[in-house]
Amino acid sequence: MxxxxxxxxxxxxxxKEGAAVPRLKDLPGVARVDEPARQxxxxxxxxxxxxxxxxxxxxxxxxxxxxxxxxxxxxxxxxxxxxxxxxxxxxxxxxxxxxxxxxxxxxxxxxxxxxxxxxxxxxTVYRLRNKKGNVMAEFSxxxxxxxxxxxxxxxxxxxxxxxxxxxxxxxLLDAGQGLLAKxxxxxxxxxxxxxxxxxxNLPGAYPALPARLKGSGGDVLLTYLAGQTHALTEQDPRVRLDEHDGVHKMRVATRKIRSVLATYLKLFKDTGTAKRCAVS
The missing domain is CATH 2.40.320.10 (Hypothetical Protein Pfu-838710-001)
Structure with a gap:
């Protein structure tokens, strides 16, 4: 760990270059802003x-x-x-x-x-403190x-x-975004x-799974499988860290993948591989 x-x-x-740092003391709950620290x-x-x-x-x-x-x-x-x-x-x-x-x-x-x-x-770091002197946030x-x-x-x-x-x-983040939006x-x-x-140069990530799948059967199937594969890999570090619900969510994604492969086996060119995945 x-x-x-x-x-x-x-x-x-x-x-942009030359832009002045806003009045950070105007943010709610901020009583004092430290002198800037350079790193x-x-x-x-x-x-x-x-x-x-x-x-x-x-x-x-x-x-x-x-x-x-x-x-x-x-x-x-x-x-x-x-x-x-x-x-x-x-x-x-x-x-x-x-x-x-x-x-x-x-x-x-x-x-x-x-x-x-x-x-x-x-x-250049500006530390934002409340009335008790505690640091609430850092503006860099x-x-x-x-x-x-x-x-x-x-x-x-x-x-x-x-x-x-x-x-x-x-x-405080929302207030900061509002201040800068002004x-x-x-x-x-x-x-x-x-x-x-x-x-x-950044490659594409796993495609997001839309609320309603459209297109040919193959396209819909691949999109769904990509979404569940992403869900599966997303849980891997949580399982390794022994986080709550990590194993359960990984099992759910695995069952969904296995169910789709078993149900739509005929749509796969390599049915042997798909079948092994479906029953494993």
């Missing part, structure tokens, strides 16, 4: 050469600098949330820590993990330089703002810096 686990709740915003963050992002993690909104990085230097694995946990698992830095070239590797094994199998991007970030003003290594080398630079909860209520800013469409850096 990873050394540390946290739930990350944040909002990212696209921002230099250097991160290497790991994935397979064919990028099996990034399309699933999974990021694995080794980062130095800041208050949380180390290995970070982020898995999607819901709208605007990610579960973050941390391990110590270790030695350069020491490889991905085994506790983190176990949680992504379902995606990468035995494929090698390699550095697919390097990001250098100049960060980031200048990001990204170098991607796959499928071909490229580089880019951008500026973004992040508002991340550290103890405050979720409503300044003409909108949430960033990308879920992570790595996704933004990869851009058009």
């Amino acid at each position: 990873p050394s540390t686990t946290v739930v990350e709740m944040e909002r990212k915003f696209d921002v 230099r963050l250097e991160a290497e992002y790991f994935d397979t050469v064919d990028l099996r993690l990034a399309p699933q909104q999974i990021t694995l990085r080794r980062r130095t600098g800041g208050s949380d230097a180390g290995w970070h694995l982020k898995l999607p946990a819901g709208p605007g949330e990610r579960n973050e698992y941390l391990e110590p830095l270790g030695q350069d070239g020491g490889g991905v820590p085994e506790p983190l590797l176990r949680l992504i094994r379902v995606h990468v199998r035995d494929s090698a993990l390699t550095v697919v991007a390097r990001l250098s970030t100049k960060r 003003d980031d200048q990001v330089h990204a170098e991607t290594l796959v499928p071909r080398p490229s580089s880019q630079h951008w500026r973004e703002w992040e508002l991340e909860l550290t103890g405050g209520p979720r409503t 300044a003409g800013l909108r949430p960033a469409p990308e879920s992570s810096k790595l996704v933004r850096a990869l851009g058009k």
Whole structure:
């Protein structure tokens, strides 16, 4: 099991060069904003050469600098949330820590993990405190330089703002989004810096399962199976972490896949393989 686990709740915003940081003290519950703290963050992002993690909104990085230097694995946990698992830095070239590797094994199998991007970030952090002096959230003003290594080398630079909860209520995120919307800013469409850096080179993720399936029988079947496969792989790390309901939900997805394969066996060209999957 990873050394540390946290739930990350944040909002990212696209921002132009020269834009002034808003009056963060105007946010509800914020009594004081600390003087800005400056950090230099250097991160290497790991994935397979064919990028099996990034399309699933999974990021694995080794980062130095800041208050949380180390290995970070982020898995999607819901709208605007990610579960973050941390391990110590270790030695350069020491490889991905085994506790983190176990949680992504379902995606990468035995494929090698390699550095697919390097990001250098100049960060200015503003800590937002309540009347008791407790830190409710951190507002980060980031200048990001990204170098991607796959499928071909490229580089880019951008500026973004992040508002991340550290103890405050979720409503603070909504209020922050409203404050920035008044300044003409909108949430960033990308879920992570790595996704933004990869851009058009990012492969497609598992297709979302629509409420009503349309098209030929084969198309409908494949879409449904893709959705259930995604549900199955999504539960794998939860089962490994012995989380509540993980095994049950994995069994549900498995039964649905097996039932479809058994019912529509004749639609498969390789009926032998489909039949073995249906009865296994």
